[in-house]
Amino acid sequence: MLFNKEESDILLHRPVTPRVLLWAKIGVLVRVSLWLAGAFNLAGFFAGIGASDGGWLFPPAHVISTVLEALFCAGSVVVVYQLCLRWFGRERLDGLMTMAQVIVAIVAVLAGQIPQLIGRFNGHLNFNFHSWWVCLLPPAWFAGLDDLIAGSRSGPSAILAVAGITATAAILWLAFEKLARDYESGLQSLGEAAAPKRPRGERRRWLATLAGRPPLRWWLRDPVARASFLLVAAYLFRDRDVKLRVYPGLAPMLVWPVILLFQTHGPGKTDGFSGLSGFSIAFSGIYIGIIPMLALDLLRYSQQWQAADLFRVVPMNGPGPLCDGARRAVLCVLTLPVAGALALLAWQIGSANSLLPLLLPGIIALPVYAMLACIGGRAVPLSLPTEEAKPVGRGATMVAVMLLSGLLALVATLSWNFGWFKWLLPAEVVLAAGLYLLMRASVGAARWTSPE
Amino acid sequence: MISLQNLTKRFGSQTAVDALSLEIPAGQIVGFLGPNGAGKSTTLKMLTGILAPTSGTATICGFDLLKDTIEVKRRVGFVPESGAVFESLTGLEYLEMVAALYAIPSEAARARIRQFIAFFDLSFETLTDKLLGAYSKGMRRKVVITAALLHNPPVVFFDEPLDGLDANAAVGFKALIQTLAREGKTIVYSSHILDVVERVCDRVVIIDKGRLLLDGRPDELVASHASGTLEKLFTQLTGGTELEQRAQDFAKTFRP
Incomplete structure (x- = not known):
């Protein structure tokens, strides 16, 4: 969706700047993310009201955190593409992204089996919510925001919420401002067939x-x-x-x-x-x-x-x-x-x-x-x-x-x-x-x- | 060399080619013309074995299209309108694949490919280094034309062969098909570029809605219909009336 080969022929000669195009695409990405997030969280919206530390504030709080998370995810995808574009160039982007998508598909299947494999080896899934590394997981940031607005309002939740808001702002700034020029040049070079740097024959x-x-x-x-x-x-x-x-x-x-x-x-x-x-x-x-x-x-x-x-x-x-x-x-x-x-x-x-x-x-x-x-x-x-x-x-x-x-x-x-x-x-x-x-x-x- | 007998193709209730009958002798270049949807590409696809006729048949080099399909295919070369190639192969890999499909020994194929790339001004490095997806439209068209002629067929069907070729390549290509025809090959040339057809072809066949409208030498047809050019004759026959007036009226709508 971000880089479509035919797009340069269809759109780039029209009065649409690559930045406007990028925003439009981000809009679609965010909307899709929101649909998915909404579907996955539908039960959670209502379950949160009945939770011991929940209440009527939970649904609006969860809406805010879900929207932020969708923005964070969509922005992260764009940033990853832009960084690959900056570091590896357009020529290698397709190959890299293909490989990444294939690996993600395999890892997704494999990851679903990890808990039962750990169990099979008599291992224990001892998930401690107070471990330091939990703070590094993006979902924890947005859960912290939920907890800050509608839950315990504890200090660690505030730190996690601030981390989530800051990370989302940073990602969006990187995606739309700092690295947007790479996207523009990447989009413009889509139709170009660069000569191979070394003989590949x-x-x-x-x-x-x-x-x-x-x-x-x-x-x-x-x-x-x-x-x-x-x-x-x-x-x-x-x-x-x-x-x-x-x-x-x-x-x-x-x-x-x-x-x-x-x-x-x-x-x-x-x-x-x-x-x-x-x-x-x-x-x-x-x-x-x-x-x-x-x-x-x-x-x-x-x-x-x-x-x-x-x-x-x-x-x-x-x-x-x-x-x-x-x-x-x-x-x-x-x-x-x-x-x-x-x-x-x-x-x-x-x-x-x-x-x-x-x-x-x-x-x-x-x-x-x-x-x-x-x-x-x-x-x-x-x-x-x-x-x-x-x-x-x-x-x-x-x-x-x-x-x-x-x-x-x-x-x-x-x-x-x-x-x-x-x-x-x-x-x-x-x-x-x-x-x-x-x-x-x-x-x-x-x-x-x-x-x- | 080519004989069509009531060749018909229907897609459901729609008749794409309607009992088309033609005789084309060896060494002739025939311009095969018609408006969009007239049935040109369907006819060529039937003659090359891609589509099966609903009824009727054809013979090519004396072989029946339905009974001796393989013998017909051995004697036919085809440049399709789509110009589609397998874009993740290099030009050389594609041409070697085509040679293998025609059972041409690899050494003979390589020699022939070198002749073609010399004629078309392509470098061997381009052919070996770049994937076809990175070729320009014109370069890709040259590879497709080479692929169609690789097995030296006595009958060649060209569907919009000049699409994408630059002026020099187009001039070279026109000279090539005229030389091939002088050496006895039969060329069927389908195109919308009527002035090229008028200059290159010995004979013009115009079809519309799957039916034969006109068949003859271009100069004789133009003279007998007092149309001045083949282009005007074509528009007269295929219902393109008052095109210039309509274009002028439409252009006026753009005035500020």
Whole structure:
């Protein structure tokens, strides 16, 4: 929202200064923040009236503190962008912000699991409201303001309230006055394509070089699949739009196997039978299998979808080889590193090593899951407009897949506990191979459908 | 070389192309004209295999569009109006991808790409160092034209090919298509720049609402309709009457 590439063409030649634009955007950011804050605090507004140190003053006090907090949050976002712009320049801003948003998505999923992980390690969440470090948390400042106006009116609350008001004023001054010039210059340079400071060609060729050497060269013998592999890999590494859709979308898939593995560790988790531990390991293995499926689905969408008309013009019977290349790119770039990291983590955790074979049912199912996304030649990369990406439809599919995956994990765990796991694996290999070959033939036979 | 037989395309109740029939011999440059929404791009998309016709068919180089689609596609090059490219690839990566899709060996493709970039005055460093998203519109158009001609097709469809090209590149491009036509390639050239069409094309086909309105040599058509220029003929045929008067009236509304 702060930096839109098309904006300079549409607005900057009109009598609107970047500062006015910035204010307008801040206005929208604040309003959105207020809507969210209002929604989250709705119960709190009324609960505060009935609290032992609350009263009729609480709702207006909480309105003031909520508005201040929304201003603080919106201003902080703007300041962070402006500082990045000042320190790293426009060229690197996109990359940095993309990375930041991806990390935030992963951390948000991970953070939700921290309390129960601490509990699992027999740790204690001893939250002392009188600890000195609480004063460093912005929510405490605004809670202090509430307490100052409508609560105990104690000295520490006054200090926190002053800290909140001062910090908000400082952030707003930085955002709208001190650093506003950086925003203006950043906005003006949006449409400029600066020459690269150093040759990037060789750096960009590493993908092609990698694909041209064994083992990838052996794996990518078909030139169309190889071209599709390189296209998808390049977009996974370079394209902001794709990165912002794929990585946050995959964040739960990347984080959950780690959490499930940690759940198998800790006091009370010993080798041998442990129903929950076994199920967790089996399920984390299946999560790895779902990564390529979800990634292939997310990779179908692109802002440059019209460029994919090229695939229909070239002499190809159907989209099979393109799906094949995309599938291999996702396996190579996303799935293998995650699987490797997970195996390393499992080995490091150590205590559940005897249960690690339970990862195998998921890993055996991985090629089937990956191929599932390609059925009917659906996984043509970057070929659909981003507006058509419907999380609701994908959510329904994912629920169905998760239920099936849960069933597989349950069967794996039961077979482990009843001693017929050694028979389950070959049976699954045969079944998975059969399904894989059937689906592969189906993808190969898929023909182009009319794009209307 | 190209033969359209009652080619029709309907989108729901709307008919975009209505039983269009044409014969285009080898070595001819055909200007394919029509107002916005006339069905030009839809026709070209059907002829290149992007869209399936609702009825009718076409043959290109003797191959039926519906029965021998792959053989048709091998013989066709297409510069789409959108000029869309995969912007997170470098120019070279994009062209190498296109070469791979046409099964052109990489060495042959690289040699051909070098010929094109020399013709279009692009540097090889630009092609390898910069992502297509950072190219100017004209540079991107040059890459798209190169991609369409990379496999040396006998039939080429151009949809607004000059969009974004500078004057020098446009002159060079016009000379290029005339030379290609002399060497036997068939060019179908769709554009709204009618004076260029008038100068470059051997023949003009004008369609409106999916139907063929006029077909012939530009000079003969202009003479037979006593319209003076192709532009005036076009506006006469496609309902653009009293445009100058309407423009003058509208401009007057801006007077202080």
